[in-house]
Amino acid sequence: MNTSLARYALGALVVYVVLCAGIAWWSARRTHSESDFFVGGQRLGAFVSALAMFASTLSGFGFVGGPGLVYAHGVTSFWIIAATPLGFALGLLLLARPLRAAAERERVISLLDVVHARFQSRPLRAISALAILLGCIAYVGTQVLALAVAVKLVLATAGVGVSMPTLIVVTTVFLVAYCTFGGVLASIYTDVLQGCIMVVAAVWVFIAAWQTFDGGLPRAIDILAFDSEGAVGAFGVMGPLAALSWFVIFALGNVGQPQVVSKILMLRSSQSLKSVLPMTTLAYTLSALLWIGIGLAVRAAVLEGRIPALRAADDAAATFLTAFAPPTLAALVFVGLLSAIMSTADAFLNLGALTLTHDLPMALTPGLRARFKRSGKRRLWPARGTTVLLGAAGAYVALVASRSSGPLIGLLGALGWSMLAATLVPLLAIGLQLKRVSSLAAVLSVAFGLVANILPELLPQLRPGAIHTGALSITVTCLVFLSLNAVLATSPSDRPARDTAELDLP
Amino acid sequence: MDSAPSRDGADNGNGAAWCVGIGLLLLIGGLVVGAVLQPTAPAFLPKTGSIPLIKRAASWASPAAGAAALGLALVVAGMLRLAALPKSLAYAAALPPLVAAFLLAFGPSVSSLTGVEGVYWVLGLLWPSAIVLYVLAWKYFPAWGLPSAAEAARAASSAPRYQTHEMRGGPK
Numbered sequence: 001m002n003t004s005l006a007r008y009a010l011g012a013l014v015v016y017v018v019l020c021a022g023i024a025w026w027s028a029r030r031t032h033s034e035s036d037f038f039v040g041g042q043r044l045g046a047f048v049s050a051l052a053m054f055a056s057t058l059s060g061f062g063f064v065g066g067p068g069l070v071y072a073h074g075v076t077s078f079w080i081i082a083a084t085p086l087g088f089a090l091g092l093l094l095l096a097r098p099l100r101a102a103a104e105r106e107r108v109i110s111l112l113d114v115v116h117a118r119f120q121s122r123p124l125r126a127i128s129a130l131a132i133l134l135g136c137i138a139y140v141g142t143q144v145l146a147l148a149v150a151v152k153l154v155l156a157t158a159g160v161g162v163s164m165p166t167l168i169v170v171t172t173v174f175l176v177a178y179c180t181f182g183g184v185l186a187s188i189y190t191d192v193l194q195g196c197i198m199v200v201a202a203v204w205v206f207i208a209a210w211q212t213f214d215g216g217l218p219r220a221i222d223i224l225a226f227d228s229e230g231a232v233g234a235f236g237v238m239g240p241l242a243a244l245s246w247f248v249i250f251a252l253g254n255v256g257q258p259q260v261v262s263k264i265l266m267l268r269s270s271q272s273l274k275s276v277l278p279m280t281t282l283a284y285t286l287s288a289l290l291w292i293g294i295g296l297a298v299r300a301a302v303l304e305g306r307i308p309a310l311r312a313a314d315d316a317a318a319t320f321l322t323a324f325a326p327p328t329l330a331a332l333v334f335v336g337l338l339s340a341i342m343s344t345a346d347a348f349l350n351l352g353a354l355t356l357t358h359d360l361p362m363a364l365t366p367g368l369r370a371r372f373k374r375s376g377k378r379r380l381w382p383a384r385g386t387t388v389l390l391g392a393a394g395a396y397v398a399l400v401a402s403r404s405s406g407p408l409i410g411l412l413g414a415l416g417w418s419m420l421a422a423t424l425v426p427l428l429a430i431g432l433q434l435k436r437v438s439s440l441a442a443v444l445s446v447a448f449g450l451v452a453n454i455l456p457e458l459l460p461q462l463r464p465g466a467i468h469t470g471a472l473s474i475t476v477t478c479l480v481f482l483s484l485n486a487v488l489a490t491s492p493s494d495r496p497a498r499d500t501a502e503l504d505l506p
Numbered sequence: 507m508d509s510a511p512s513r514d515g516a517d518n519g520n521g522a523a524w525c526v527g528i529g530l531l532l533l534i535g536g537l538v539v540g541a542v543l544q545p546t547a548p549a550f551l552p553k554t555g556s557i558p559l560i561k562r563a564a565s566w567a568s569p570a571a572g573a574a575a576l577g578l579a580l581v582v583a584g585m586l587r588l589a590a591l592p593k594s595l596a597y598a599a600a601l602p603p604l605v606a607a608f609l610l611a612f613g614p615s616v617s618s619l620t621g622v623e624g625v626y627w628v629l630g631l632l633w634p635s636a637i638v639l640y641v642l643a644w645k646y647f648p649a650w651g652l653p654s655a656a657e658a659a660r661a662a663s664s665a666p667r668y669q670t671h672e673m674r675g676g677p678k
Contacts, residue, residue, distance in 0.1 A: 081633060221625055233623070235624070244571045277640060430585065467538075471537060
């Protein structure tokens with residue numbers, strides 16, 4: 001990164017921070033209750049919800065890891081991009097009805113409120129909350145680390161040297177500050193800003209990548225095909241099993257991402273769902289152009305000898321910006337990267353605080369909510385306090401991870417998307433829809449989902465070779481739940497669970 | 507013609523659950539068999555010269571992966587029917603996994619026959635295959651039983667709790 005580029009990036013960073021701070025201040029003035037803090041008072045419109053849903057899905061992985069995957073493995077990772085539109089649709093189609101019914105009739109604020117209404121099981125609520133909490137800490141930790149690394153890179157090119165621990169603390173303080181004061185409103189509206197930045201940056205990058213070659217990206221594909229037909233084949237170099245694994249993880253897995261589907265609870269009206277689905281997918285599709293464009297262009301440029309081979313595949317995005325993009329675009333992509341990281345992190349900070357202050361206490365202490373309702377207490381400050389606590393936990397994880405190259409990084413990865421999917425997809429995609437359900441089957445399947453994701457990271461010999469662990473854990477956990485439920489829910493003493501439209505909330 | 511979207515799956519609950527179960531078995535079976543047949547493929551950086559080996563192994567694993575994707579099609583269609591959504595939506599949701607199954611099983615052959623690289627099939631066929639689903643979702647949202655704000659308010663204020671069956675069953 002040259003000096004002028006660093007200057008542009010620093011300028012963009014300052015503008016971005018000021019905008020986020022302004023949104024946080026504006027949101028703080030509108031946050032007066034627990035409902036405001038966690039679900040934005042359930043008054044969000046379609047555009048805002050769609051952008052927030054998309055922004056909390058696309059993390060820094062899409063901006064850095066995605067192009068790196070294309071560079072290293074060819075077309076294989078395109079299957080993630082192809083699966084995500086199906087994933088968004090499945091999530092909304094399967095969950096819109098039970099979640100909207102709950103939101104509009106009972107003003108529930110948590111996904112697990114709906115699960116609890118269906119299964120009537122506090123142990124299930126407790127173990128599901130634990131899974132979500134683990135996922136939140138892992139996500140916040142990895143996002144804080146990624147944020148610190150990105151800022152360090154820009155500061156270093158501007159000649160400013162700051163240590164990683166300092167950067168982790170500073171970025172966490174900023175992140176936690178706007179989430180703490182503005183609650184989910186700050187998170188959502190910064191997500192809208194961040195989502196817009198990501199889309200604009202991605203489309204611009206795609207155009208720049210196209211212009212890098214005389215014949216556009218088809219020329220880049222020809223260059224790749226000449227070098228290795230497999231790289232631009234239907235499933236890339238990693239083979240059909242890896243492509244299918246990713247397809248499964250991102251199509252089915254989307255239904256089990258609480259940071260995404262809980263946005264359904266925040267909508268003002270069910271009518272908005274009509275527009276949310278296409279808007280979310282359009283935004284994601286446009287952002288994915290960055291992934292495709294940079295990955296193909298950098299690999300083809302290396303093969304043509306225009307730039308030297310990369311030391312690491314994840315350098316693809318930075319290399320492209322340095323070699324082929326104007327400084328303004330590079331600065332915008334840098335802010336887009338920060339946006340992608342922060343929008344995911346703030347969604348999980350809010351979700352984690354909700355789990356700690358609402359779901360876990362209600363699972364462990366029966367009648368707690370009724371007591372709060374009777375006393376008329378506002379639970380805003382506990383929510384803010386736990387946001388700070390969770391941010392501190394995330395920063396600690398990031399600090400430890402920054403000093404470790406061992407299994408911690410892999411473990412953090414395992415505790416992310418796939419674990420949330422394996423534990424929650426059976427409950428949400430199947431459990432909420434079945435006529436009769438067994439809470440024991442649900443508890444056992446969540447426990448199985450946790451173990452199936454964590455154990456292979458601790459014992460590498462258990463990893464299933466060419467298949468991604470997540471794909472197998474999601475599908476097997478669904479089968480475990482369905483099978484156990486078929487056996488356990490048929491007992492005459494097991495009463496049918498209530499329809500989720502007939503909620504029995506505490 | 508879509509069946510009426512009965513919410514509680516009285517008519518299709520068992521069939522849909524079986525569809526999901528069989529689909530999951532096929533999906534898991536395909537993944538496991540395919541993993542046995544296909545060795546873990548290395549990245550093509552740095553150049554290893556192992557591409558022919560990968561292609562050969564992949565040709566054995568492809569039918570298994572294709573079968574697994576058929577299982578995924580059954581799973582998603584079954585889940586949507588389990589949620590008592592219209593049949594056309596369930597079929598449309600099965601379309602992307604079916605396209606995936608086709609590409610996984612026959613992708614290299616189709617590329618050889620047509621001279622069109624697989625990347626174009628993925629970007630041109632698989633990526634937009636969810637559009638049918640989106641068109642149908644646009645048509646049905648929120649007609650299949652989601653309460654409007656007014657309905658929800660009316661139900662909450664006038665009907666006894668847990669007895670608001672007018673929200674069930676969708677359009678009659």
